[in-house]
Amino acid sequence: MRIVLADDSTLFREALAAALAMAGFDVVGQASDADSLRDVVRSTEPDLLIVDVRMPPTHTTEGLDAAVQIRIERPSLAIMILSQFVETRHVLRLLRDAPEGVGYLLKDRVGNLAEFVEAVRRVSGGGSAVDPEVVARLLGRARVRGPLDELTPRETQVLELMAEGRSNAAIGERLGLTEKTIEGHIRVILSKLELGPEAGDHRRVLAVLTWLRAS
Amino acid sequence: MKVHVPRLARLGLLPLGVAFALGAEWVRLDGNWPWIWVLADLLPGLAFLAAGQIAWARRPDNRIGPLLVLTGFAWYVGTYQASADETVGRLAYAFQGYYDGLLAWLVLAYPSGRLRWRSSRLVVGAFLGALVARTTFRLALYHPLASYGDLSDPATALRYVADTSLRNDVDSFFRLAIATIAVVVLVLVLVRFRSETAAGRRITGPILIGGLAVAAGIVAEFGSGLLVGATSADRLAWRYLGEFVTVVTATLVPVGFLVGLIRGRLARGSVAELVVQLGEAPEAPRLREILSRALGDPSLEVAYVVAGTSTYVDAAGRPMLLPATDSLDRAVTRLESDGQPLAALIHDPAIGERPELVTSVAAAARLALENERLQAAVRAQLEDVRASRARIVEAGDAERRRVERDLHDGAQQRLVTLALALQMARAKATTADSSLLGALERASAELDAALGELRELARGLHPAILVEEGLAAAIESLAERTPVPVQLQIAEDRLPAPVEATAYFVVAEALANVVKYARATQVRITVDHRDGVLTVEATDDGMGGADAAKGSGLRGLDDRVAAAGGRFSVTSPPGGGTTLRAEIPCG
Numbered sequence: 001m002r003i004v005l006a007d008d009s010t011l012f013r014e015a016l017a018a019a020l021a022m023a024g025f026d027v028v029g030q031a032s033d034a035d036s037l038r039d040v041v042r043s044t045e046p047d048l049l050i051v052d053v054r055m056p057p058t059h060t061t062e063g064l065d066a067a068v069q070i071r072i073e074r075p076s077l078a079i080m081i082l083s084q085f086v087e088t089r090h091v092l093r094l095l096r097d098a099p100e101g102v103g104y105l106l107k108d109r110v111g112n113l114a115e116f117v118e119a120v121r122r123v124s125g126g127g128s129a130v131d132p133e134v135v136a137r138l139l140g141r142a143r144v145r146g147p148l149d150e151l152t153p154r155e156t157q158v159l160e161l162m163a164e165g166r167s168n169a170a171i172g173e174r175l176g177l178t179e180k181t182i183e184g185h186i187r188v189i190l191s192k193l194e195l196g197p198e199a200g201d202h203r204r205v206l207a208v209l210t211w212l213r214a215s
Numbered sequence: 216m217k218v219h220v221p222r223l224a225r226l227g228l229l230p231l232g233v234a235f236a237l238g239a240e241w242v243r244l245d246g247n248w249p250w251i252w253v254l255a256d257l258l259p260g261l262a263f264l265a266a267g268q269i270a271w272a273r274r275p276d277n278r279i280g281p282l283l284v285l286t287g288f289a290w291y292v293g294t295y296q297a298s299a300d301e302t303v304g305r306l307a308y309a310f311q312g313y314y315d316g317l318l319a320w321l322v323l324a325y326p327s328g329r330l331r332w333r334s335s336r337l338v339v340g341a342f343l344g345a346l347v348a349r350t351t352f353r354l355a356l357y358h359p360l361a362s363y364g365d366l367s368d369p370a371t372a373l374r375y376v377a378d379t380s381l382r383n384d385v386d387s388f389f390r391l392a393i394a395t396i397a398v399v400v401l402v403l404v405l406v407r408f409r410s411e412t413a414a415g416r417r418i419t420g421p422i423l424i425g426g427l428a429v430a431a432g433i434v435a436e437f438g439s440g441l442l443v444g445a446t447s448a449d450r451l452a453w454r455y456l457g458e459f460v461t462v463v464t465a466t467l468v469p470v471g472f473l474v475g476l477i478r479g480r481l482a483r484g485s486v487a488e489l490v491v492q493l494g495e496a497p498e499a500p501r502l503r504e505i506l507s508r509a510l511g512d513p514s515l516e517v518a519y520v521v522a523g524t525s526t527y528v529d530a531a532g533r534p535m536l537l538p539a540t541d542s543l544d545r546a547v548t549r550l551e552s553d554g555q556p557l558a559a560l561i562h563d564p565a566i567g568e569r570p571e572l573v574t575s576v577a578a579a580a581r582l583a584l585e586n587e588r589l590q591a592a593v594r595a596q597l598e599d600v601r602a603s604r605a606r607i608v609e610a611g612d613a614e615r616r617r618v619e620r621d622l623h624d625g626a627q628q629r630l631v632t633l634a635l636a637l638q639m640a641r642a643k644a645t646t647a648d649s650s651l652l653g654a655l656e657r658a659s660a661e662l663d664a665a666l667g668e669l670r671e672l673a674r675g676l677h678p679a680i681l682v683e684e685g686l687a688a689a690i691e692s693l694a695e696r697t698p699v700p701v702q703l704q705i706a707e708d709r710l711p712a713p714v715e716a717t718a719y720f721v722v723a724e725a726l727a728n729v730v731k732y733a734r735a736t737q738v739r740i741t742v743d744h745r746d747g748v749l750t751v752e753a754t755d756d757g758m759g760g761a762d763a764a765k766g767s768g769l770r771g772l773d774d775r776v777a778a779a780g781g782r783f784s785v786t787s788p789p790g791g792g793t794t795l796r797a798e799i800p801c802g
Contacts, residue, residue: 009628015635022642059620060683084623085670087680088695089688107627108666111634111659113642137695144700144737 001124004046006031006063007082008055016050016110023117032056034066041070046077048124052107053083053090064090071098078124082107086131088138088213095128095206103129103165119165128165128205135163138212150192158185163208220281225271232264232287239294246297255458256294259465263287266469278328282321283469289314290465309353315393316342318468319400322426323407325472331543335403342396349389356382401426489579500530502583506560509576516561519584522592527559537561548573550581558584604778605713612716615677622673627666634662678719686715690722690740697726699735699755705742710749714801717779718742718751721797724768725753733757733793747801748781754794761787772797 003025007013010032017027029044031037033056041049049070051063067079078101081094091104103123109131110116119129139148139160151159154175161171172182186204190197195207236257243253264287271280292314295307319342323335330336356378363375404426489509507515518527518535527535537559538545546564550557560577641655673679681689687705694701709715722740729735735757743750763769763785772795776783781799 008624009632012628012632012635015632015639019635019639022639054623054679059624060679084627085674085679087684087688087692089680089684089691107631108634108663108670110631111638111663111666113635113638141695 002028002046003048004029006037007052034062048078050080086134101126105131165205239291242298255462260287260290262466262469286317309350316346512563518559520556608778619673619676685709702739706744725795729755749799751797756792759787759791760789761793
């Protein structure tokens, strides 16, 4: 798989490139700002982009904006956004603008290489990866009594993993349950939250996150 | 030229005048005039003498007083012509008519006592010149009948007839000349009155009566002397009409002048009112209005001195040029305080002719203006302090953002890279002993925790999302992290960064307090932006009892909101929940 990295820190880029290469990925290009990122993408035709949200010159959301822009031109390109902090708004904006093949993780997650590589694979396969902290924060958010209180602890676990963008198979593997059991749990969860059955994992993620944010 | 007449001499003129008047009317009574004519002749002169004394006493610097007195004396001169005493009669005949000249002078010089226009100086000069010339001729040409000797002598009779005829011709000439000058005076009076401002007319109204008196004099002159071909009965009728109008108007002139004086006194009443109004410390536009009313001058302007300079500005701070000191249209009264120029009143010159009114108004206004100036200075200082507080807060915010960015681009970035390196090391160490693997795992976990703490630290300094996405997103993010249900109602529009930062820190402190002390089950945050003011309100249902004077956090917020020019309040009755409210102007 061909990957392009964009981050203004050379040190970080080199370290991540080395780690990805070790995991069997092909890092075909690197960029240190949004403009050069566009050029690199054009010349290398990658399958996946890993981009830091903040980049020069203003160090606000250039990375995120550039990635979304590039995705509009190349809908098949998967993007993984890394950030020093996670904001629900950023996730929802991303999932809304580019629902398939999108990841949004805390930068710290590269420190768990196995998990990170798994998320990269998921995203490049058209799935989603939402940082657990975003999900945990939305789920753990204090709210007056509502449908979430109806969920069993197991269903809550499933909801959490589902919201992170994992497939039914992956959730089943993580919890030591069969995919069929997970499907059953998910049907119950969606009906308890009064959400319709959604086709595709990524749509499910957006629906669940939107529900969590609104409630 | 200022003539100083001792007070005693001035007062002495009063009995002298009355004696002169009575003497004149005694001549009439002696000549068997009807008593009504005697009385009619007596009144106007006395009115002039009395009004003159009053005016003179009140305005020793103004020539109107002495002029009135002199006119009073002149009124009676003509009456002495009928005196049995030959010399007195002759002198009276020669000096008759000065009343008209002095009246013209009075009318044109009122109210300042000065002949301000060149035309009026010329006319009065011509009038008096003509009178002096006539006096000279009359003294030279008039010889008492007795001095001719025997009139039965044809030569003597002829000389007498020739003298009389010459005298009549010269008299007719002067009569025409004087009547012409009187017409010019009348025209000047009317022109002057038309050109007056409203303020001026209040004062110069009496000169219209004076003008009427002059006109009556003309009618009398023409009616008696110059009606060619008129019968003697006609002439007599004209003469009586002229006399009657003359007596009435001549009495009214000094009365009119007295009314002018009484108006001056009323104006002093308005000064008392002015002092009361000024005591209410009016703002600059209202001050101008009050002074304008007190002086009866709608065109009044107030020019303020810029402290420490000699520049004048209006109430709005726009530069003003004072009119030239010799300007006929505008007069300037300068106000000083401790020898320093304070302000200037620019007003109608007619008001300057009532100096004591302007002085009283200026004295009353000085206090208010001084007050206004001090207040302006205090306001300016307050504004300086407020601006510097706002700058300090903004500099603090900027510094926080800088530190946050430094943490992000520096320490955090390096730690993440380090975490990655640790992972690589661990991957390469799969074959090594388990204690090394364990150590690497622990190091990774420590690093994770450190990164988490650093992230929270950076967020607490200045959340990036506040700059990136605005107040609503930042508060939403705060609410997500708060372990108490938070209801949000927030306007999404972006506002200036200092306003957003202030509002954000109000909400952050409110939520932190709720978590720490309030034992609340719910918090409601509303952020409303209307009419240029951002209103932030955080209400919880907790135990209340928060005191802005004690908690350093709340006091800090109070300072912060005040620095932004806003208002901050805490309502927290024990057991009744807590409401923080901040109103921040949006610039």
